[in-house]
Amino acid sequence: MHIGNRLVIVKKLRTYIVMGLCLVAMSSFAQNLPPNQPKYDKKPVHFGFLLGVNYYDFHIQTIEDLSTVPGYYSVRSETAPGYTIGIIANLRLTDYLDLRFIPAFAATERTLIFDVIEPISEKRTEVTRDIQSSFIDFPFELKWKSQRINNYRLYVLGGAKYSYDVSSNEHVEDDRVFKIPHNDFSYEFGFGVDIYFEFFKFSPQIKGSWGFADLIVDDGTFYIKGINRLETRGIFLNFTFE
Structure with missing residues (x-):
């Protein structure tokens, strides 16, 4: 094994050991604290709000043989952080x-980068298409909770989501714009921890999203010719207050 790889593994082991010791110490400390809001989870309905950071991306499935599209070599995506409020x-x-x-409501920006021979200049270059989205999300999810240990409770999430992109350029007649449709559907899974305070419950969570709708808009432009299917992928860091 390479020495550099060994150092990386040692550093990761140290990190995991420290995290484990912190969790053990936190659990031991939690056992001695008086529980906050002991009847909170007996409420049939409660409300709250969510703030989060999102990283939306694309899962790109190119056509089987890109050589059938002259001047088309590859396509990849880049993502930038966005925000979510709910x-x-x-x-x-x-x-x-x-x-x-x-x-x-979720705002985000993604970039598709095409390695192609540009039709106008006839030179091989990387052409970028920025795609800004403003989603109105309607997710339903099930939350499976562990037994509460004093002021902490672990949970996992799973569900489905419909998203409507109010910034979609689906019907714009401009070959310089890469178009995606208004409507998207996805599955979501995640995990987190409920932390009970005196007057509210705070929950950090991480969720992943897997879109299953094809986002290709067949507008006849050169840049969609090499893509067979385009789907949403995303990872979210959320903070809920209930």
Whole structure:
């Protein structure tokens, strides 16, 4: 094994050991704290809000043989961080299961980079197309919760989401614009921890999103000829206050 790889593994092991010791210490400390809001989870319905950072990207499936499109070599994507704000409506189903509806607004920007022979200059270059999206999200999700340990409770999430992109250029007649449709659908999964404070519950969480709708708009332009299917991918760091 390369020495550099060994150093990386050692550093990661150190990080995991420190994190484990911190979790053990936190759990031991939590056992001795008086519980905040002990009857909070017995409420049939409660509300809150969400703030988050999103990283939307594309999953690109090119056509099987790009050589059939003269001057088209590859396409890739880049992403930039965006933000998400939403409102939480939580319905208690059982002691360990909730149904949640979280309508939200998410703003993001993605870039497609095409390695092609540019039709006008006839030179090989990288052509970029920036795609700005402003999503109105309508996700439904199930939240499976662990047993509460004093002021902490772990959970996992799973659900489906419909998104409407109000910034979509689907019907714009401009060959310089890469178009994606207004409507998108995706599955979402994540995990997090509920932290109970005296007057509210704070929950950091990480979620992943896998779109299953094809986002290709067949407008006849050169840049879509090498793409067979285009889907949304995303990862979100959210903070909820309930």
